[in-house]
Amino acid sequence: MVESATKKIFNFSAGPCxxxxxxxxxAQAEMLDWRGSGVSVMEMSHRSKEFIEIAETAERDFRELMDLPKTGYQVFFFQGGASMQxxxxxxxxxxxxxxxxxxxxxxxWSESAIKEAKKISSPVEIWPTSGGKFNTVAPSADWQISKEAAYFHYCDNETIHGVEFPQEFPFDLVPEGQPLICDMSxxxxxxxxxxxxxxxxxxxAQKNVGPAGVCISVIRDDLIGTHMRKDTPLLFDWKQFRDAPTKMxxxxxxxxxxxAGLNLAYMKRIGGLPHLEAEAKRKSSLLYDFIDASSEYYSNPVDVKYRSRMxxxxxxxxxDKLEAKFLKEAQEHGLIELKGHxxxxxxxxxIYNAMPxxxxxxxxxxxxxxxxENQ
Amino acid sequence: MVESATKKIFNFSAGPCxxxxxxxxxAQAEMLDWRGSGVSVMEMSHRSKEFIEIAETAERDFRELMDLPKTGYQVFFFQGGASMQxxxxxxxxxxxxxxxxxxxxxxxWSESAIKEAKKISSPVEIWPTSGGKFNTVAPSADWQISKEAAYFHYCDNETIHGVEFPQEFPFDLVPEGQPLICDMSxxxxxxxxxxxxxxxxxxxAQKNVGPAGVCISVIRDDLIGTHMRKDTPLLFDWKQFRDAPTKMxxxxxxxxxxxAGLNLAYMKRIGGLPHLEAEAKRKSSLLYDFIDASSEYYSNPVDVKYRSRMxxxxxxxxxDKLEAKFLKEAQEHGLIELKGHxxxxxxxxxIYNAMPxxxxxxxxxxxxxxxxENQ
Structure with missing residues (x-):
């Protein structure tokens, strides 16, 4: 938040945020001259030793923050957002x-993912009755799981509907050997x-990690280049990127x-995932508890078990009319971007990591x- | 350039640059609070009125700078670079x-473009003997032009080989009604x-216009959605983007x-294309004239008619050994990123627009x- 001329701003945007x-x-301090290089980061060749250091440091900090195994996975900073993936x-x-x-x-978002797959294949929908409402996840007994599928895709947190899987996805339901693919945007x-x-x-990255323009993708080595279609366009081609100098x-x-790299280092400094996870729980509970205690006035439609912390x-x-008034007055109080999708x-x-x-x-x-004031 | 602790830096990078x-x-001054909004541009929802204003202003300044007709063309700020296009x-x-x-x-770069087309079609190469050397353009009599092609693609300036078309491409060689597609990166x-x-x-954009991450694409209305393959992935789909709110x-x-928007406004302020074009000629001539006058020592391999100003x-x-020494000493003199591809x-x-x-x-x-010193 910023002390602007008149008020403190809290930005509840769903992303960028x-x-x-x-x-x-x-970033401001380093804008004109990155650490004595004499140039801005924006002016650096992506092949320069300075920028390679920046990208490699970002990857290293990401791996440490997320406790990613040292081998077995590649980390990419792709363009195109989750939508390209x-x-x-x-x-x-x-x-x-x-x-x-x-x-x-x-x-x-998981609907958008399957829509892209349908353009070149006939994907199976595991829970085909879900369409439309999206305020819970069906009991896993209703899931129609294929053992023949090439992969199992889901979205860990639905930004628009506010549906998040609890700490652990039911991993035991994924057929053995079938790669689990997750949109964790x-x-x-x-x-x-x-x-x-x-x-x-x-x-x-434009939620908890950094500005828009980067899609952090962690891909297990054995899935790169082994089952790729021959007509895979360059920008989608995980193998081309893995094999390119410094993966660019x-x-x-x-x-x-x-x-994003500056923020990854910052998140490590302030206490890493234990701190961020505890804060996410504390912040979201504050709001959910208030909503539940005021249920005659405010309501959240999501099944308690699948309520998003984000x-x-x-x-x-x-x-609708009261909501328009609510949004207008909230904005006047410095509480911005509270409109639903x-x-x-x-x-x-x-309520992402950077929301105090x-x-x-x-x-x-x-x-x-x-x-x-509005009873 | 920046006065760093020891020297003035001139950055000859091919891009980002x-x-x-x-x-x-x-950008530095506005980093924490964009014009009283209380938030950084990096924190703005892409659907916020503030960011829409930023994107629309960038488009308007681009259209004015480039004298683009008011109707008939859409301007997009795509991700994925020219490679995605x-x-x-x-x-x-x-x-x-x-x-x-x-x-x-x-x-x-034009070779990379045809390579992508080959993944889903059988493109025709107009000048198939060109491969490898790339220091001129064949006489147009040698061009094998198809009247049946869906489009005619070329690259106006080859960044790696330093081959640029003179002011006007020979437009009359393009079959009537065939869309001309150009990579002008x-x-x-x-x-x-x-x-x-x-x-x-x-x-x-990461040459003359702005930082990496944006590919400015100008597309004639009648080419959007009219001949699109059904399996076109979302990120490539010009029609989806045209039809989306504010083209996002x-x-x-x-x-x-x-x-990029700040720079488009800046380029307009300092005199627009007449100024930039005159400067490009003045700057590149200075270097070419010196190289030609020192031809026993320095050499440029490109046919004079197709020499790039950029x-x-x-x-x-x-x-090779002398070049390694040259590059090292140039860097010590603050002349950086002079290594060839x-x-x-x-x-x-x-020598892009921002090089003084x-x-x-x-x-x-x-x-x-x-x-x-090195005779």
Missing amino acids: VLPQEVLKQ FSAIPYNLLGGEKKFGQYLTTGA SNFCSRPVSWDKYGVVYAG HNTPACYPIYV NIPFRVKKD RSVGGCRAS YEGVEALVNFMKKFRD | VLPQEVLKQ FSAIPYNLLGGEKKFGQYLTTGA SNFCSRPVSWDKYGVVYAG HNTPACYPIYV NIPFRVKKD RSVGGCRAS YEGVEALVNFMKKFRD
């Missing part, structure tokens, strides 16, 4: 004998990942990688005040 | 009756474009778009000194 002030200040996944994994993947759809770096359970984890086949989004959709008396309406508070506890307190205080 | 100090200073072009244009494009290959915004001759012009289907590389490859006595070796000076005339003067002075 709030970044730590310390990270922004460091929606396409890259079937291209990279359906060139072998197995011709389809299976998808658990629990919200808008909106809860990445907020809790540990059981890496040995995953084949691919990918995440648009073409020019990456250098500056967003640099800022994205909290809520309604104000289920009244246009596809679902209502309100949504996104006092921001959620300010929101809850405003919600109390608004309720009392 | 030097940016105007004024642009970097503005290498794939997007055949996907968007080969879904109709015409099943192949034709490619004029004049260097490494490394000479974009350095001279006027005859827009009515082009169907698509695309350019990675997914989150773009917001901060690079913002900095990227000037040169050899030092065609002696790894595929061709030697040296290369990239005094930078080229400093390079020429150093080259004189080095020659006199």
Whole structure:
């Protein structure tokens, strides 16, 4: 948050979103001259030793923060967001004998993922009755799981619908030997990942990690180049990137990688995942507890078991007009970007790593005040 | 350039590359609080009115700088660099009756473009004997032009080989009604474009326009969605992006778009294309004239008619050892990133819009000194 001329701002955007002030200040201080190099990071060749150092440091800090095994996985800073990986996944994994993947759809983003797979294959939908509502996950007894699929894809946290898997996904339901692929865009770096359970984890960085333009993708070595379709476009081609000098086949989004790197180092400094996970719980509980205690006025539609710690959709008396007033007045109080996604309406508070506890307190205080003034 | 602790730096990188100090200073000043919004541009939702204003202003400044007609063309700020458009072009244009494009290959980048097209089609190479050397363009009598192709693709300036088309491409050789597609990555915004001759012009921004992460793509309306393959991946899909709110289907590389926008406004302020074009001629002539006057020592391999104003490859006595010494001492004099591309070796000076005339003067002075000291 920033002390602007009139007020303190708390930014609840679903992404791109709030970044730590310390990270922004460091980027600002280094803008004209990165550590005596005489040039801005934005002016560096991606092949220069300076930028390679920046990218390698970012990867090292990421691996340490996330406790990623030293070998067995490649880390990429791709362009194109998670949406590009929606396409890259079937291209990279359906060139072998197995011709389809299976998808658990629990919200808008996993639906977008299967939509891309459908362009070049006939993916299986594990829970085909899910469509539309998306406020829980069906009991696993209802899941129609294929043993023949090339991979199993799901989304760990649905940004729009506010549906998140509890700490552990039910890994035992994934058929043996079938790579588990996960879109972790909106809860990445907020809790540990059981890496040995995953084949691919990918995440648009513009939530918990950095600015827009980078999709951090962690891909198990044996999935790179082994089952790739021959017509895989260059930008989707995990093997080309792995084999390129310092994993940059073409020019990456250098500056967003640099800022993500500053934030990865910062997240390590302030206590790493134990701290971030505890804070995510503390912040989201504060808001959920208040919503539940005010259920005649505010409501969250998601099954308690699958409530997201990151994205909290809520309604104000289920009244569009009142919500418009709520959003307007919240903004006047410095609480910005609380509008729900246009596809679902209502309100949504996104509470990522960089949102301070006092921001959620300010929101809850405003919600109390608004309720009392608008009975 | 920057006055660092010891010396002034001139950055001859082929991209990402030097940016105007004024642009970097503005980005620095606005880093924590964009114009009273209380948030950094990096923290803004791409759907916020503030960021939409930034993107729309960038487009407006681009259109004015480049004198793009008010209607008939869409401007996109895509991710993935020019390399992603290498794939997007055949996907968007080969879904109709015409099943192949034709490619004029004049260097490494146009070769990369045809390589992507080959993955899903059988493109025609207009000048198939070009391979390997790339220091001129064959007389147009040798061009094998197809009237049946869906499009005609070429690269206006080959960054690695330093081959640039003179002011006007021979437009009359393009069969009537066949869209002309041009990769202008490394000479974009350095001279006027005859827009009515082009169907698509695309350019990675990280040369003359801004930081890496943005590919400015100008696409004629009638080419969007009319001949698209059904299996076109989302990130390549020009129609999806055109039809999305403010042309952002997914989150773009917001901060690079913002900095490119600052630079587009800056380029307009300092005199626009007439100024930039005159400077490009003045700066490149200074270096070419010196090289030609020292031809016993320095040499540029490119046919004079096709010499690039942007990227000037040169050899030092065609002696690898001497070139290593040259590069080391140049760096000590603050003249950085003069190494030639790894595929061709030697040296290369990239002289983009933001390189000041005094930078080229400093390079020429150093080259004189080095020659006199290393006879």
